[in-house]
Amino acid sequence: MTNKKFSSLYEVYKLSIEIAGEYKIGFKRSLLLFFISFVTLGLAFAMFFPLLKAIFSSQPDINEIIYWFSFMALFSAISIITKWFGHDFDYSGYIVEITNDLRVKLGKKLRNMPLHTLSKYKTGELNSILSANVDESILHMGVISALFMQITVVPSVVVLFTFFIDYRLALIMLVILPFAIPLYIIKRKVSIEEKKDFNDANSNLESQLIEYIQGLPVLRSVNQVGKNAKQLDLAVKKVRTIQEDGAGKSTLPLLIMGSLVEIILLVLVFLGGIWVEQGSLALITLAALLVVVSRLTEPLTLFLGVIPVFDTMDSAFNRIKTVLDIKSLKTYEPKQEAKSFDIEFENVFYSYDKDETYSLKNINFKIKQNSLTAIVGHSGCGKTTITKMLMRYDDVSKGSVKIGDVNIKHMTQKELMKDISVVFQDVYLFDDTVLNNIKMAKPKATKDEIIKACKLANCHDFIQNLPNSYETNIGDLGGNLSGGEKQRISIARAILKDAPIVILDEPTASLDTKSELAVQKAIDSLVKNRTVIVIAHRLSTITHADNILVMNEGEIIQQGKHEQIIVSSDLYKNMWEAQTRTKVWNS
Numbered sequence: 001m002t003n004k005k006f007s008s009l010y011e012v013y014k015l016s017i018e019i020a021g022e023y024k025i026g027f028k029r030s031l032l033l034f035f036i037s038f039v040t041l042g043l044a045f046a047m048f049f050p051l052l053k054a055i056f057s058s059q060p061d062i063n064e065i066i067y068w069f070s071f072m073a074l075f076s077a078i079s080i081i082t083k084w085f086g087h088d089f090d091y092s093g094y095i096v097e098i099t100n101d102l103r104v105k106l107g108k109k110l111r112n113m114p115l116h117t118l119s120k121y122k123t124g125e126l127n128s129i130l131s132a133n134v135d136e137s138i139l140h141m142g143v144i145s146a147l148f149m150q151i152t153v154v155p156s157v158v159v160l161f162t163f164f165i166d167y168r169l170a171l172i173m174l175v176i177l178p179f180a181i182p183l184y185i186i187k188r189k190v191s192i193e194e195k196k197d198f199n200d201a202n203s204n205l206e207s208q209l210i211e212y213i214q215g216l217p218v219l220r221s222v223n224q225v226g227k228n229a230k231q232l233d234l235a236v237k238k239v240r241t242i243q244e245d246g247a248g249k250s251t252l253p254l255l256i257m258g259s260l261v262e263i264i265l266l267v268l269v270f271l272g273g274i275w276v277e278q279g280s281l282a283l284i285t286l287a288a289l290l291v292v293v294s295r296l297t298e299p300l301t302l303f304l305g306v307i308p309v310f311d312t313m314d315s316a317f318n319r320i321k322t323v324l325d326i327k328s329l330k331t332y333e334p335k336q337e338a339k340s341f342d343i344e345f346e347n348v349f350y351s352y353d354k355d356e357t358y359s360l361k362n363i364n365f366k367i368k369q370n371s372l373t374a375i376v377g378h379s380g381c382g383k384t385t386i387t388k389m390l391m392r393y394d395d396v397s398k399g400s401v402k403i404g405d406v407n408i409k410h411m412t413q414k415e416l417m418k419d420i421s422v423v424f425q426d427v428y429l430f431d432d433t434v435l436n437n438i439k440m441a442k443p444k445a446t447k448d449e450i451i452k453a454c455k456l457a458n459c460h461d462f463i464q465n466l467p468n469s470y471e472t473n474i475g476d477l478g479g480n481l482s483g484g485e486k487q488r489i490s491i492a493r494a495i496l497k498d499a500p501i502v503i504l505d506e507p508t509a510s511l512d513t514k515s516e517l518a519v520q521k522a523i524d525s526l527v528k529n530r531t532v533i534v535i536a537h538r539l540s541t542i543t544h545a546d547n548i549l550v551m552n553e554g555e556i557i558q559q560g561k562h563e564q565i566i567v568s569s570d571l572y573k574n575m576w577e578a579q580t581r582t583k584v585w586n587s
């Protein structure tokens with residue numbers, strides 16, 4: 001999801017501060033301590049020059065040796081102590097807190113995100129953002145930032161110190177070290193592109209996996225479970241190709257970088273040897289320098305190894321940020337609550353893609369409190385979109401939606417959802433007890449209230465026959481509830497919620513006649529004395545509706561009672577006749 005290709009180290013630092021949130025002071029302090037630690041480590045290395053000089057001089061002076069050795073020991077001690085305190089940040093639980101805070105923030109965002117935006121994400125994508133990406137984005141805090149500091153600060157201090165010893169030797173290092181820069185840039189470009197492609201491919205793989213597992217029964221029935229599960233197979237291959245490509249492309253810069261220190265050593269030995277021969281450089285100074293430089297091999301090679309960690313973090317946090325930056329739908333002032341439950345759509349237009357392709361066009365209708373309104377029309381004409389606009393799935397592109405004269409933009413999402421119950425065609429039951437699945441509609445409900453709702457929803461008897469009655473875990477039933485039974489549990493939820501408006505999204509469309517009768521009975525209890533909107537495919541179930549909205553291609557082309565529109569609307573008449581014919585064939 002990120003458009004960024006290459007963040008500078010400063011940007012990575014700024015991101016880190018943002019991630020650290022309220023712990024940013026601790027993070028900055030830890031970076032400062034690491035900085036002091038590695039400056040002093042560089043100085044301790046540099047003490048090799050005077051120390052070796054003192055040891056190997058023609059007349060060694062023990063006091064001078066102790067003097068330089070004491071400095072070396074002092075710098076090393078400061079380095080160890082400050083490094084220890086620097087790591088306090090990762091050892092004392094801050095990183096766990098930061099990870100937790102980030103997940104809580106993302107969780108809140110998901111709760112308040114407009115459903116329209118949420119629906120644009122694949123489940124696997126959100127899954128990888130909340131799990132892997134959160135972990136990756138804080139990876140570098142602690143050990144990795146210490147390592148990074150070490151590989152940049154220590155060589156810099158050594159080069160600077162060498163200037164005081166012999167500027168020519170320092171210049172050799174300064175001339176060769178900048179060759180690391182293009183290598184660094186190539187490596188980062190490869191790495192950041194690989195990370196982005198890898199993240200996209202990985203979330204796609206997660207989505208395909210989730211889809212594969214959920215669709216396993218269907219895949220089995222069409223013999224597509226093995227290698228024939230093409231999409232999953234492709235997703236796995238894509239991840240492998242990206243990883244292989246990335247590994248191949250980043251090996252060369254790593255090898256060259258590793259050789260760079262060897263090259264410096266060779267040039268130092270060659271030129272240093274000449275200068276020693278000519279008498280312009282002390283042999284002991286050259287020897288000390290070779291010892292110090294050879295100690296830089298490891299940090300410089302590590303440098304390129306550490307870069308991908310920053311890129312992983314950068315790419316992961318940018319993905320997190322796209323979620324954090326999503327704006328919740330605004331509740332307009334003054335905040336209001338609906339006191340009555342008439343519904344009015346006035347000149348409503350809506351486009352999913354925020355362009356001129358409207359899924360709803362100039363929708364106008366009024367629903368009286370406690371009446372029954374049905375929406376009918378061919379598939380894709382906009383029936384569900386109307387109900388989504390009532391639930392403020394997104395803001396309408398034009399026009400207004402009102403409940404009891406209050407524009408729903410002035411109602412908080414909580415207030416709005418308090419007023420509406422929805423019964424969907426596909427029921428989702430959570431992996432929890434039957435009781436808790438119903439109770440979630442009204443957390444403070446007593447068991448008696450729940451049983452009463454279940455009796456009304458015509459599901460009390462079959463729940464009692466479950467292995468542990470109301471305490472039976474839905475997961476333990478292993479999908480053994482029928483569609484009609486699940487549907488009645490969801491209706492019990494809606495009855496318990498007791499919202500004044502009920503939306504029925506074709507709840508009986510996929511049920512057989514026996515289940516349909518049982519569910520219809522439950523629905524009859526639910527809709528009593530409420531404002532009801534029903535999306536109906538079977539027109540026979542809505543002939544008694546107070547108003548029927550006939551839709552075609554996003555518009556309401558006719559509205560009225562069954563007896564009126566069967567005469568005035570050709571579309572409705574044709575649908576009715578087609579369904580009556582089917583009924584005759586089926587009987």
Ligand SMILES: Nc1ncnc2c1ncn2[C@@H]1O[C@H](COP(=O)(O)OP(=O)(O)OP(=O)(O)O)[C@@H](O)[C@H]1O
Pocket residue numbers: 119352353359377378379380381382383384385386
């Ligand atoms: N999330 C979405 N993003 C983009 N377009 C969408 C989205 N959901 C629906 N649409 C489009 O909006 C139009 C209306 O869809 P809607 O689901 O409201 O129709 P419907 O009448 O309820 O259909 P059905 O009876 O098949 O459920 C369709 O053209 C559909 O493709």
